[in-house]
Amino acid sequence: MPIARHAGIPPSVLASRVRRGRRLLVAATVLAAAGPASAQTGPPAEPPADWEATAIDYSNVPYPHPVSYLDVEVYGNDYRLAYMDVAPAGTPNRQTVVLFHGMNFFAAGFRPTIETLRNEGFRVIAIDRLGFGRSSKPIIHYNLHIPARNAKRLLDVLGIERAAIVGHSMGGMVATRFASTYPETTTHVAMVNQIGLTDSRPGREWTDADENYASVLDGTTYQSVLRGHMRYYPNGWRPEYLEWVKVQYGLTLSGDWPRMARVRAAQRAILYEDPVVYEWQHIATKALVIGGAEDRLVADYPALARNVAEQLQNAQLVIFPEVGHSPQFEIPERFHAELIRFLRSDPDEPADRSWRETDVGRPPGS
Numbered sequence: 001m002p003i004a005r006h007a008g009i010p011p012s013v014l015a016s017r018v019r020r021g022r023r024l025l026v027a028a029t030v031l032a033a034a035g036p037a038s039a040q041t042g043p044p045a046e047p048p049a050d051w052e053a054t055a056i057d058y059s060n061v062p063y064p065h066p067v068s069y070l071d072v073e074v075y076g077n078d079y080r081l082a083y084m085d086v087a088p089a090g091t092p093n094r095q096t097v098v099l100f101h102g103m104n105f106f107a108a109g110f111r112p113t114i115e116t117l118r119n120e121g122f123r124v125i126a127i128d129r130l131g132f133g134r135s136s137k138p139i140i141h142y143n144l145h146i147p148a149r150n151a152k153r154l155l156d157v158l159g160i161e162r163a164a165i166v167g168h169s170m171g172g173m174v175a176t177r178f179a180s181t182y183p184e185t186t187t188h189v190a191m192v193n194q195i196g197l198t199d200s201r202p203g204r205e206w207t208d209a210d211e212n213y214a215s216v217l218d219g220t221t222y223q224s225v226l227r228g229h230m231r232y233y234p235n236g237w238r239p240e241y242l243e244w245v246k247v248q249y250g251l252t253l254s255g256d257w258p259r260m261a262r263v264r265a266a267q268r269a270i271l272y273e274d275p276v277v278y279e280w281q282h283i284a285t286k287a288l289v290i291g292g293a294e295d296r297l298v299a300d301y302p303a304l305a306r307n308v309a310e311q312l313q314n315a316q317l318v319i320f321p322e323v324g325h326s327p328q329f330e331i332p333e334r335f336h337a338e339l340i341r342f343l344r345s346d347p348d349e350p351a352d353r354s355w356r357e358t359d360v361g362r363p364p365g366s
Contacts, residue, residue: 043230043237047222047249054250056260058134061247063108064115067134070157072150079136081150082128083107085158086118093121095187096160097343098151100178101126102169102195103267104228104248106133113166113328116336122343125163127151129174131263139259142266143274144177152182164188164343169195169297169325170267173276179287180279187347189283190339193291193325197304199275206272212265217258225249232325234294241329280311286351287315288342292323292330306361316342317355 054061063084070081084107097117099110107126117124128135129147151174155163164187167175172194179189225248229241251260289309295301302319309317318338320327327335345351 041237041239043226043242043245047246051246051250051253053253053255054247056137056251056254056256058106058128058247061106061108061133063134064111069134070150070154072130072153074130074138074146074150075140077138077140079130079138081130081136081154082134083154084114084124084126086114086124086126088121088123089118091121092123093344095121095343096123096125096155096163098155098163098165098178099124099126100147100151100165100167100171100174101129101132102171104225105168105244106247108133109244110168110328112332113336113339116332117340117343120340125154125158125160127154131267137256137260137263139262139266142270144174144270144276145181145274147174148178148181151178152185155185161185162187164190166190166192166339166343167194168192168328170270172196173270176276176279176283179283179285180276183283183285186285188288188343188345189285190288190290190342191308192339193295193297193301193327194289194308195297196271196276197298197301197308199277200272201275204272207269209262209265209269212268213262216265216268217261220249220252220261220264222249231296233330234292234296234324235322235330280308281313284313286345286347286349287312288318288339288351289315290318290320290327290335290338290342292320292325292327294322295325297325300361302361303363304361306355309355314351316351316353317360319360 052060065084065086067082067084070083072079072081099107099113101107101109107128110126114124114126130150131137131142162185165175165178167173172191173196175189175191176194179186226245229245230237233241251257254260289305289312291301291305293302298304305319306317309315320331320334323330
C-alpha cells in the first residue's frame with residue numbers, strides 16, 4: 001500500500017503504523033544509531049521549594065543574548081515582539097537563520113542551536129512569538145499568520161532580504177506558514193519534529209475559548225507540566241531538562257496566571273483552527289523535514305514526516321532512530337550537524353532525495 005498522500009490520514013491507518021513504528025531503526029539518510037542516552041536522575045516528584053513565580057514578561061528568566069523589541073500592530077492594537085539578534089562568532093558566512101519555538105518553550109530554549117549556528121558563522125534571529133517569553137501577552141484570537149507576518153516585518157526592519165527559516169514543534173507550523181506566504185524571502189525551511197501533521201478536525205468537536213481557558217487554568221499543575229516534558233525524551237530524563245519545566249510551571253505561581261492561562265488556551269486553539277496540512281504541496285523552497293523517530297506527541301512520526309516530505313516540492317527527510325521530540329537536546333551534535341549541512345547547501349540546487357529509495361516511514365510491503 002503506498003504511503004498516504006492526503007492531509008488527513010485515517011485513524012485505522014495511524015493505529016497500524018503505531019504498531020510497526022517501534023521497528024523503525026533506519027534514518028532517512030542512513031544515519032547510524034547512537035546508543036541510548038542514559039538518564040542521570042529522575043525529576044523531583046514535587047516542585048522544589050525554592051522555585052519562584054515566572055514573571056509574565058519573563059523578566060526574571062535568563063536569556064543567552066540581549067533581547068530587543070519591535071513594535072507590532074495586531075487587530076488595531078500595539079504590542080511588543082521580543083527577539084534576539086545574535087551576530088556570528090568568527091567569520092560571518094552572510095547567511096541568516098530565523099528560529100521559531102514550540103508551545104512549551106520560548107526563544108531562549110534555542111540556546112544550544114543559537115550557539116552552534118553562530119559559531120558556524122550564521123547570524124541568528126530567535127523570536128518570542130506574541131503570547132510567549134518576553135513578548136506581549138495579548139488576549140486575542142491567535143493564528144499562524146500573526147507570527148509569520150511579524151517575523152517578516154522584523155526582517156524588513158533589520159534589512160534582511162532573505163533568510164533560512166527553522167521551526168521546532170508548533171514552530172514548525174509557523175515555519176510552514178512563513179515559507180508558504182513569503183517564498184521570495186525564504187532560502188531554506190526546516191521543520192523539526194513539527195506538530196500539526198494531520199488535520200485534526202474531522203470527527204472532533206470544536207471547543208470554545210472559555211472551555212479551553214477553564215481546562216488550562218484548573219488543569220495545569222507541576223505534574224501535568226512535567227509529564228508533558230517527559231514525553232519528549234524516550235531515552236530518559238536529564239537534570240538539565242528541568243529548567244524548562246521550572247519556567248513553564250512558574251507561570252502558574254504568578255498573580256498573572258489567569259491572564260496567561262487565557263493566552264495559552266488561545267494558542268492551543270491554533271492546532272484545531274488553523275491547520276497547515278494543505279500548504280506543503282505549494283512550497284517549492286528547499287526544505288528539510290527532520291526529527292526523532294520516537295516522537296510520542298504523534299502516532300508514528302516517521303510515516304507522517306515522510307508524508308510531509310512527499311508533499312513538499314523539494315524536500316530532504318532525516319529521521320533519527322530512537323530519539324524523541326527534541327533532538328536538539330537529546331542528540332545536539334548529530335542534530336546540528338544535519339541542520340548545518342542543509343543550511344549550507346545551495347538553495348537553488350535540488351534537495352537530497354535519496355530518502356525516497358529507503359523504507360523510512362513506509363508501511364510494510366509497500
